[in-house]
Amino acid sequence: MMILHATSGSGHTRAAEAVAKVAARHPRVGEVINIDALDYTNAIFREFYSGMYEQMVTRTPDLWGMWYETSNEPWKSDKMRLMLDKLNLQDLVKRITDEKPDIAVCTHFLPAEIISHIISKGLVDTRLAIVVTDFYVHAMWLSRIFHRYFVAHEESRAHLEMLGFPGERVTVSGIPIDPVFTETHDPAALRAAYGIRPDLPLILVSAGAFGLDSAEDVVRMMKRLQTKVTVAVVCGQNTELRERLQTFVDKSACDYPIYRIEGYTEAMHEWMAMADLFIGKPGGLTTAEAMTSGLPMAIYQPIPGQEEHNSDHLLEFGAAIKCSEILTLPYKVDKLLQDEPRMAAMKMSALELAFPHAAETVVDTLVDNMKLSPHNLTVHTG
Numbered sequence: 001m002m003i004l005h006a007t008s009g010s011g012h013t014r015a016a017e018a019v020a021k022v023a024a025r026h027p028r029v030g031e032v033i034n035i036d037a038l039d040y041t042n043a044i045f046r047e048f049y050s051g052m053y054e055q056m057v058t059r060t061p062d063l064w065g066m067w068y069e070t071s072n073e074p075w076k077s078d079k080m081r082l083m084l085d086k087l088n089l090q091d092l093v094k095r096i097t098d099e100k101p102d103i104a105v106c107t108h109f110l111p112a113e114i115i116s117h118i119i120s121k122g123l124v125d126t127r128l129a130i131v132v133t134d135f136y137v138h139a140m141w142l143s144r145i146f147h148r149y150f151v152a153h154e155e156s157r158a159h160l161e162m163l164g165f166p167g168e169r170v171t172v173s174g175i176p177i178d179p180v181f182t183e184t185h186d187p188a189a190l191r192a193a194y195g196i197r198p199d200l201p202l203i204l205v206s207a208g209a210f211g212l213d214s215a216e217d218v219v220r221m222m223k224r225l226q227t228k229v230t231v232a233v234v235c236g237q238n239t240e241l242r243e244r245l246q247t248f249v250d251k252s253a254c255d256y257p258i259y260r261i262e263g264y265t266e267a268m269h270e271w272m273a274m275a276d277l278f279i280g281k282p283g284g285l286t287t288a289e290a291m292t293s294g295l296p297m298a299i300y301q302p303i304p305g306q307e308e309h310n311s312d313h314l315l316e317f318g319a320a321i322k323c324s325e326i327l328t329l330p331y332k333v334d335k336l337l338q339d340e341p342r343m344a345a346m347k348m349s350a351l352e353l354a355f356p357h358a359a360e361t362v363v364d365t366l367v368d369n370m371k372l373s374p375h376n377l378t379v380h381t382g
Helices: 011-024 043-059 061-070 078-088 090-099 109-120 154-162 187-194 212-224 239-251 268-274 284-292 306-316 326-337 340-353 358-368
Strands: 002-005 033-036 103-106 127-131 148-151 170-172 202-206 230-234 258-262 277-280 297-300 320-323
Touching (some): 002 011, 002 109, 011 033, 011 284, 011 358, 043 061, 078 090, 078 109, 090 109, 103 109, 109 127, 127 358, 148 154, 148 358, 187 268, 202 212, 202 268, 212 230, 212 326, 230 268, 239 258, 268 284, 277 326, 284 306, 284 340, 297 306, 297 326, 306 320, 320 326, 326 340
Parallel strands (some): 002 033, 002 103, 103 127, 127 148, 148 170, 202 230, 202 277, 230 258, 277 297, 297 320
């Protein structure tokens, strides 16, 4: 089984890692290869795909949102994209045709497009699975030749069916997350192990997903809470952010909130398991992890486009609140924390939206359907 992603945002990579971890221990799967498609191209194309995305969503999110919406017309630019991708990904084509995988799982649309093309040319006989890593299926994810789609929820399947995709080839699996999120934890025992007070609500802030200024604003606003809380701030790999936030906390002498500033952690599943509320951006993987943890979300500054669609889904089902203005964040969080029935209902809604075994569903479905022939989608492109 070959699993392909592209490092354009971390979610595609994390989904690929989750599928790879499950596939590696499946008794009917032999070799598992997990590769980044952008490792098989030139520096300019890699920067275009990865670096430009990061720059746009952090510095010019409105411009990114405009591109997201204007490019969301099915089959409008697929031929042009394919021509550009073929030109820059010949090494990827060679790797795939050399390996000749029985199953190819793509958690990003870039390698999916390439594999669909080489299947059509008879260069490889593989079963192409496309795993959509957001709650909405953008036009970039559409592929004419495929074996199976895996989507986050029923509405996405309905969306694909309306576009002419056969429903029997679309599996509602949820978004694949690391199997560690399915482990059962005792929140009280975890809090004791981490030195977190058991009598206060724990707010988990994913600061690494924000820019420097936005992350600082969120942490500063927590000082305005009327509710006594512990605030755990996870900064990821951003050491500058961690140092600035720690300096702020050290200088702000106050009893509450109690701050914990953390750097990169491989125990996000434990932090989510013991938290009461998550403040952050609704990326597809982060959202799937939070829902599996039964963790309500307070959404702040979603990226225009995919994260706004993810926000809509969470808000529709009552698993999140959204704060568009930083000055009202303390008010909205206070109001929520002081409403125990609503908090309980949001936790239940989160669990109802969860697909904790999505990665297992992807692998099991593909292994069980090894004899499935490819589907060649015929569409009218105008």
